[in-house]
Amino acid sequence: MEQPESRGKRRKRKPVKPAAELAAEELQQQDRRRPRRKLRWRWLVNTLAVTFVVVAIAVTAFSLAMYSYYRSTVVASLESKAQTAAGMFRNYTETTYLFTARQFINQFEEKSTIEAQILNGSGRVMISSMMDISGANVDTPDVEDAISSKRVVPYYGPDPSTGDHIVAASAPVVYNNTVVGMVRMVTSLRQVEAQMTRIIAVTSAIGLIILIVMGITASYFIKSVLDPVIRVTETAKRIAAGSYGVQMESHSDDEMGDLVDTINDMSMKIDQAERTQSEFISSVSHELRTPLTAISGWAETLYNGEVRDASDVKKGMGIIVSEAQRLTRMVEELLEFSRMETGRFNLSVEPIDIVAELEDAVYTYREFFRRKNLALDYTECEEELPIISGDPERLRQVFCNLLDNADKHGGSGGRIEVSICREENEEADEVVIRVRDHGPGVPEDELPYIKYKFYKGSSKVRGSGIGLAVCDEIINSHNGALEIGNAPGGGCVATVRLPIGVENV
Numbered sequence: 001m002e003q004p005e006s007r008g009k010r011r012k013r014k015p016v017k018p019a020a021e022l023a024a025e026e027l028q029q030q031d032r033r034r035p036r037r038k039l040r041w042r043w044l045v046n047t048l049a050v051t052f053v054v055v056a057i058a059v060t061a062f063s064l065a066m067y068s069y070y071r072s073t074v075v076a077s078l079e080s081k082a083q084t085a086a087g088m089f090r091n092y093t094e095t096t097y098l099f100t101a102r103q104f105i106n107q108f109e110e111k112s113t114i115e116a117q118i119l120n121g122s123g124r125v126m127i128s129s130m131m132d133i134s135g136a137n138v139d140t141p142d143v144e145d146a147i148s149s150k151r152v153v154p155y156y157g158p159d160p161s162t163g164d165h166i167v168a169a170s171a172p173v174v175y176n177n178t179v180v181g182m183v184r185m186v187t188s189l190r191q192v193e194a195q196m197t198r199i200i201a202v203t204s205a206i207g208l209i210i211l212i213v214m215g216i217t218a219s220y221f222i223k224s225v226l227d228p229v230i231r232v233t234e235t236a237k238r239i240a241a242g243s244y245g246v247q248m249e250s251h252s253d254d255e256m257g258d259l260v261d262t263i264n265d266m267s268m269k270i271d272q273a274e275r276t277q278s279e280f281i282s283s284v285s286h287e288l289r290t291p292l293t294a295i296s297g298w299a300e301t302l303y304n305g306e307v308r309d310a311s312d313v314k315k316g317m318g319i320i321v322s323e324a325q326r327l328t329r330m331v332e333e334l335l336e337f338s339r340m341e342t343g344r345f346n347l348s349v350e351p352i353d354i355v356a357e358l359e360d361a362v363y364t365y366r367e368f369f370r371r372k373n374l375a376l377d378y379t380e381c382e383e384e385l386p387i388i389s390g391d392p393e394r395l396r397q398v399f400c401n402l403l404d405n406a407d408k409h410g411g412s413g414g415r416i417e418v419s420i421c422r423e424e425n426e427e428a429d430e431v432v433i434r435v436r437d438h439g440p441g442v443p444e445d446e447l448p449y450i451k452y453k454f455y456k457g458s459s460k461v462r463g464s465g466i467g468l469a470v471c472d473e474i475i476n477s478h479n480g481a482l483e484i485g486n487a488p489g490g491g492c493v494a495t496v497r498l499p500i501g502v503e504n505v
Contacts, residue, residue, distance in 0.1 A: 040222055047218040048211060055207035063200050070192045071167065075154045078114070078169035078185040083152050085116070085183040086171035101181070105129050113191075119170075119182040123147060126181070138184065146170040147179050156189075165189040228256045232263055239263075245271030288330065291323035336470045347391040347477055354431055354498065355385055357392050358420055361399035365407075374411050379419035385431060386500055390478050398471045398482075402435040402494045405467065410437020410491055422500070429500045430480070436493040441486040450484050 089100060101118040108116045111129045118127040123143045125136050142155035155168045166188055173181040228251070235248050246267055250260040298316040307313055339346075362378050369376045406416045417436045422429075442450060451472045468484070475482040480498040487493040 040226055043222050043226075044215065044218055048215055051211055051214045055210055059200070059203045059207050062203055063196065066199050067192070067196050070195065071156060071189070074167045074187060074189075074192065075156065075169065078167060078187065079152050079154055079171070081114070082169040082171035082183050082185045085185075086152075086173050089173045089181065089183070090175065101127055101183075113187060115186040117184040117186065119143065119184055121147070121179050121181060123182065140168060142168055142170045143182065143184065146172045146182060150174055150179060165193065225256065228252075228260065232259060235263060235267070239267050239270065244274050284330075284334070288327065291327050294323045295320050295327075333466055333470060337466045347394060347474075349389050349391055351387045352390050352392045352395070353385075354388055354390070354395070354433075355381065355420060357396050358399055358418070358433060361396055361403060362418055364400065365403045369407065369416065372407070372411065373414070374407065375415040377415065377417045379417070381421050383422060385420075385422055388431065388498060388500060390498070391474075394474045395478070398474050398496065399433070399435075401467045401471050402496075405494070406435055406437040406439075406492070410439025410441075412440070413438025413491055423497075428497075431498045431500055433496040433498075434493055436487050436491055438491040441490060441492050442484070444486070447485065451482065 085104060088104065105116055105118065105127050108114075108129055110116075114129075116129045117125050117138070119138065120126050123138055125138060139160040140155045140157070142153040145153040150172050152169060152171045155170070156166070158164065159166045166186055168184060168186040170182055170184045172179045173183065231248060235246060238246050244267060247264050248260050250257045250264075298320050301307055302313060302316055307316060359378070362376065366376050403416070403418070410416070415438050418434070420431065420433045423432050424430075451468045468482075472482045475496055475498070478498055480496065483495040483497070485493055485495070
């Protein structure tokens with residue numbers, strides 16, 4: 001059986017792409033899979049749809065109101081004319097009433113627009129200004145209603161004979177409490193409907209103009225909103241793809257400008273955090289590698305028996321112990337930082353003698369400083385300080401860390417001063433611990449950031465950059481404050497303030 005030619009051959013491995021490039025490709029694939037939502041068109045259609053509904057309701061309401069007004073005006077006019085004409089015949093008998101009615105019809109001046117009808121007591125047309133419907137019966141209900149109620153009754157609706165929309169008003173002629181006849185005024189609504197057609201056309205044209213204006217305004221508004229949103233979206237995609245620190249130009253000072261400023265600030269902070277993390281990893285790697293190299297080197301030297309002199313062996317063992325202790329401190333700082341980041345930072349609170357805790361730290365470092373020809377001056381408090389609540393292990397960790405920093409960054413001054421006192425005023429009653437060195441101090445532009453985690457500034461001293469951040473978190477957990485500043489006359493001073501007389505944890 002033949003084997004495929006490709007069997008047995010080694011496949012070429014594809015080059016591994018950077019994470020940022022992979023993220024960018026993933027975003028592009030998601031964009032291709034995601035259906036394009038025409039937000040611009042949906043926004044425009046929704047705006048115009050709402051405007052159209054409002055305009056349509058307004059035009060319809062206005063047209064109905066105008067039609068009702070014209071119709072009610074015509075009805076009122078016909079009722080008035082019919083009532084006036086019927087009042088002229090109230091003192092006439094049926095015979096004289098018909099004679100006078102002929103004279104009224106002949107002299108009626110509005111024959112071109114209004115038809116005047118004279119009816120007998122049974123509702124039959126006796127005389128009409130149109131002359132061609134005399135003797136006809138009127139089938140609209142206003143006649144019978146006027147006869148039965150003996151008052152003027154209007155009617156509007158279709159004409160039973162022609163189907164045209166008409167308005168009529170029937171006024172009875174009453175003689176000795178008997179309806180002897182009736183005056184009926186009738187007019188067509190064609191002119192009213194023609195006028196209403198013109199009004200609807202004009203209002204519809206105005207509504208169309210409003211729609212066009214709203215469409216232009218909405219398009220401009222949508223463009224002014226969506227264009228910055230599109231730019232923000234594209235920038236956010238670039239940031240998500242790994243282009244940290246990219247900035248957008250802000251063209252306005254409104255909410256969109258605030259959004260652009262926020263995105264720019266977020267981009268800068270992500271870029272800073274990324275650089276800080278990289279620097280931290282590099283720094284920690286270097287800090288771990290240095291003591292490990294010393295420990296490994298001396299351990300191998302001692303193990304191979306290359307050093308036989310007792311003093312050299314002791315010196316090598318001392319270096320191993322010292323570097324192991326430094327590794328231990330670094331690991332403890334990293335663990336403390338991990339607990340802070342994950343919210344597992346807890347305190348074991350109990351009543352403590354803050355003076356005793358500080359003196360323990362001073363005693364621990366005094367001999368260490370003496371071997372380095374570094375003087376440690378400790379000034380006790382003149383008055384007895386009360387017992388406060390706190391975590392002795394954490395507070396001792398803070399004091400040791402401040403003394404260690406004073407040695408690293410200010411030991412060149414030859415002297416470190418530690419003091420504790422009570423400061424009481426209207427605002428606070430607190431214990432104040434100060435640790436001062438006489439070194440070069442901290443550059444003024446670095447002071448605001450010196451307590452930030454991973455921040456090392458321009459210092460060349462080895463360290464992880466999280467010691468002061470841990471100390472600040474511990475003191476804040478005791479409702480106190482940690483202040484770092486430059487002392488008058490040179491050097492740096494770290495001030496710890498812990499409240500007295502209240503539960504400070």
